[in-house]
Amino acid sequence: MNSIDRENIGRLCTLAGNAERIAITAHIRPDGDAMGSCTALMRFLRESGKETYIIFPDKYPDNLAFLADSAEKKFILSAEDDPGRATETISSCDLIFCLDFNKFEESRCGVLCKALSDAICYKVLIDHHLSPDRSLFSIVFSETEISSTAELLFWILMSIPQTGGDPKALSTGVATSLFAGMTTDTNNFANSVFPSTLRMASMLLEAGVDRETLLRHLYQEYPERRLRLLGKLLYSEMKITDDGVAYMILDRKTMEEYGIREGETEGFVNEPLSIGKVRMSIFIKEDNGYFRVSIRSKKGVSANRCAKKHFNGGGHELASGGRLYAPKDIKDISEAAGYVERVTHAFMNGEETGGK
Numbered sequence: 628m629n630s631i632d633r634e635n636i637g638r639l640c641t642l643a644g645n646a647e648r649i650a651i652t653a654h655i656r657p658d659g660d661a662m663g664s665c666t667a668l669m670r671f672l673r674e675s676g677k678e679t680y681i682i683f684p685d686k687y688p689d690n691l692a693f694l695a696d697s698a699e700k701k702f703i704l705s706a707e708d709d710p711g712r713a714t715e716t717i718s719s720c721d722l723i724f725c726l727d728f729n730k731f732e733e734s735r736c737g738v739l740c741k742a743l744s745d746a747i748c749y750k751v752l753i754d755h756h757l758s759p760d761r762s763l764f765s766i767v768f769s770e771t772e773i774s775s776t777a778e779l780l781f782w783i784l785m786s787i788p789q790t791g792g793d794p795k796a797l798s799t800g801v802a803t804s805l806f807a808g809m810t811t812d813t814n815n816f817a818n819s820v821f822p823s824t825l826r827m828a829s830m831l832l833e834a835g836v837d838r839e840t841l842l843r844h845l846y847q848e849y850p851e852r853r854l855r856l857l858g859k860l861l862y863s864e865m866k867i868t869d870d871g872v873a874y875m876i877l878d879r880k881t882m883e884e885y886g887i888r889e890g891e892t893e894g895f896v897n898e899p900l901s902i903g904k905v906r907m908s909i910f911i912k913e914d915n916g917y918f919r920v921s922i923r924s925k926k927g928v929s930a931n932r933c934a935k936k937h938f939n940g941g942g943h944e945l946a947s948g949g950r951l952y953a954p955k956d957i958k959d960i961s962e963a964a965g966y967v968e969r970v971t972h973a974f975m976n977g978e979e980t981g982g983k
Contacts, residue, residue, distance in 0.1 A: 628773045628823040631786045635766050640787055642749050642766070643672070646722035649679045654728040655737040656889060657683050659845065661727040662691040663808025664753070664777040668724060669702065670801045671784065680704060680720075682713050684737030688890020693844045694804055706738045714742045721748045727776040729759035729769065734950065753780055757931070757941060771943070774824040777808025781827050794834040806836045811845060814897055818923070818945050849891065856885045857895055865899060866964065870975035871906035873899035874967045878960050879913045896921040907933065907971070911951070911963055918951040918963060928975070937970040 643649070651668050653661035665681045672679040685707040695703055706713035717723065717739070723746060728735040731744050743750075744763075752764040755776050759769045773779050781794075790796040797805075809827060813819050816828075832838060860875045867873045877892065896910035900923055907924040920938045923946050924930040930947040934940035939956070940949020951957055957966050 628770055628779075628782065628821060631768070631782055633786075635768060636783070636786045638766055639751060639783070640789075642722055642751070643675075643677070646677065646720075646749075648720045649677050649722045649724070650717050650720040651679065651681045651724045651726060652717075652736065652739060652743065653681075653683060653726045654735050655684045657687045657691070657727075658890075658893065659691060659811025660775045660777050660808040662687050662694050663804045663806075663811065664726045664775070664780050666694045666699070667777065667801045667804035667808070668726065668780060669699070670798060670804065673702070674798060674801075675789070680716050682706065682716055682739065684739045686889065688893075689888060690845075690849060690890050690893070693848075694807060706742075710738060713739065717742045717746055720746070723748055723750045725750060725752050725754070725764065726780070727754055727756075729754045729756050731760075731763060753783065755779055756943075772821060774819045774821060775809045775812035777805045777812065778824055778827050781805045781809075781831075782823070794830040797834065799835060802831050802834055802836050803841060806831050806838065807841055807845065810841070811893075814894070814946075815842070815846070817897070819943060852885045852887065853891045856881070856887060856892075857898070860895065861898060866968075867899070867902070867905060868968055868971060870972055871904050872909065872967070872971040872975060873902065873905045873907070874909040874911065874964070874971075875899070876960065876963050876967075877910070877912045882913075896923050900925060906975070909967055909971070911967070913960055917953065918957075918960065920949045920951060922947045922949070933971070933974050937974065 649672055651665050653665050669679050669681050681703045683705050686705050704713045704716060731740045733740050736743060749765040751766045752759060753768045753776055755770055755773050757771055759767060761767050768779060768783060770779050784790055785792050865873055865875050892912060896908050899905045899908040906928045910921040912919045922930040922934050929944055931942050931944050934942055934947035934949040938949030938951060940947060942948055953959055957963055
């Protein structure tokens with residue numbers, strides 16, 4: 628990780644100190660890193676006496692609800708549930724933190740794009756994805772060689788005078804949310820782990836984070852239906868190509884049959900990588916008018932490059948995501964398997980597809 632810019636830290640402290648009403652937002656369908664970093668920052672600011680709200684473009688998944696207690700949930704808004712209040716809150720703030728996304732695009736911040744673009748207040752970016760649009764923000768903390776936005780936020784908090792670099796200055800709630808964000812974005816230390824990541828983990832454990840309880844909440848409290856669906860996908864739906872690409876396709880009908888909710892397929896894409904011959908894993912899930920794509924790979928195969936080239940996306944070298952659109956990319960879900968096999972064969976063999 629590069630060192631935190633001291634000038635930006637000074638400006639951040641000034642902006643936060645002068646702000647009376649603060650909003651925090653993240654990308655659509657918030658994952659563990661988005662939820663963890665947002666709840667950590669909200670707690671820290673509210674503990675500092677600041678009126679602070681989290682505004683998500685849509686609902687956060689049930690399996691991450693434990694990261695906010697009942698009192699804190701009053702300050703977490705969903706534009707999907709109450710677009711008017713969400714937009715009004717953003718427009719009334721004098722400081723906005725944008726976490727875990729780096730530009731105002733519908734694919735990243737959904738229905739909040741216009742409200743965020745139109746807001747005339749100061750905006751601070753804290754993110755670990757490639758190619759941030761720096762022109763949109765007053766202050767930018769952007770670092771790609773880091774595990775997660777939660778980790779970047781941790782090092783920012785360690786750099787401000789209020790903590791003096793001591794993680795014990797953070798409340799248990801702040802520390803736990805930061806640890807949760809880092810844990811989920813590294814797949815529990817399986818990928819995107821840097822020396823700074825392990826230093827952060829060690830410091831927070833010494834500060835009192837209860838990792839065992841946190842892991843239980845994150846990975847051992849799913850409903851039974853999730854495991855039964857995963858078993859079905861791995862046993863009867865997973866395909867492995869001769870190029871070492873495993874893929875699974877989940878249609879809406881099957882999700883409805885199993886009663887699957889948002890967030891409950893998190894981590895499915897990682898499972899095929901346990902197979903020796905699999906070099907890249909792709910998980911496609913049907914959504915409204917498009918298909919969500921998750922890509923994970925082993926060292927030597929760029930998930931990021933594959934996502935950019937063939938799935939309208941991008942991300943990190945070994946962990947990326949994207950979308951397929953109907954009818955631009957494929958006519959419907961019946962063509963998804965053929966598309967995946969065609970483009971990944973070309974990608975894995977360094978060929979050009981000649982178009983999608």
